Amino acid sequence: MTQLGQAFARTLQVYCEIFANRPKILLIDEIENGLYYEGMEDFWKGLMAVLEDQDVQLFATTHSRECMEAAQKAASAMGGDPLRFLRLDRRIDDPGKIVATTFGKEEMETAIEFNREMR
Amino acid sequence: MKQHTPKPLVLCEGKEDLIVIQTLANHAGLDGKLTFQQYCGKDKLRAYLHQLKVSPEYARGEYSRILVTRDADSDFASSWQALKDSIAEAFSCETIKLGEWVKHESGPEIAAWIVPGPGKTGMIETLCLDSSRTKAPKVFECLDSFMACLAAIHGGESHEKTRFALWTIAAQGAGAQKRLSLERAIPNLPIDWDGAAFAELREFLVGIAS
Secondary structure (H helix, E strand, O other), X not given: OOOOHHHHHHHHHHHHHHHHHOOOEEEEXXXXXXXXXXXHHHHHHHHHHHHHHHOOEEEEOXXXXXXXXXXXXXXXXXXXXXXXXXXXXXXXXXXXXXXXXXXXXXXHHHHHHOOOOOO | OOOOOOXXXXXXXXXXXXXXXXXXXXHOOOOOOOEEEEOOOHHHHHHHHXXXXXXXXXXXXXXXXXXXXXXXXXXXXXXXXXXXXXXXXXHOOOOOOEOOOEOOOOOOXXXXXXXXXXXXXXXXXHHHHHHHOXXXXXXXXXHHHHXXXXXXXXXXXXXXXXXXXXXXXXXXXXXXHHOOOHHHHXXXXXXXXXXXXXXXXXXXXXXXXX
């Protein structure tokens, strides 16, 4: 297994966590770590299918635009509305204030179409 | 680079609208005081506004005000209604009036503007052409007769954008070969940025930054 690279190890680790511990909620920090950008959409497709099948809610953090876009494409391919994005921003007029913004596939699709940054 | 001072945002219907309105703003002394974006046509406005409302710049408070513009085209009333509806749906503000700033929720003030101006039909190209007629009358004599000739051949008037595209080439004389885009052409066009044609839009833009 050590010959198969970080992406395989990462994916296996996440799947083991789901099947072995059977959580209702799974938290993954910087989910894109170890994943090659071209493989992210397939990673998300597989993970979303398992999450739905096992009735697990995932909260994942990322700084990666590719990862967000891959999740969006995977969610669109799955159908339904399995994905919500939540972003934290610091106000420039009040740097002590953090605001949370949620958005879904429609806004993300528009951002991809217009090449707008959503991180 | 992150912006640290909130600025008004001017949303333009297309790339050419953005170039003209930004150049007008610069001539009015607003260089660097406004942010400009384009939403790639009226059919994309609704989706663009929804995305804008959840964008990082909006959440961070980088827009002090938002002006949404679109062309009237051939029907001012229906264009205005469509613009109002798009803004009302995205920002939940029902009381939009042309050229008036409306406060909504906790976000920046929003206003809407129809080009070429209140109650008028046409587009940004109309303003450019109207503002240039007195500065370059011979070019327009030539262009108008050429357009009339084309209309007779084709059995109908050409679109205003066709006239505008031909004019941007013709008005440059020998420099026309360098017209790869309006962005390159516009410094050489005889547009009267201080003239009456642009007065309403110019004054409104100046008012945004004040």
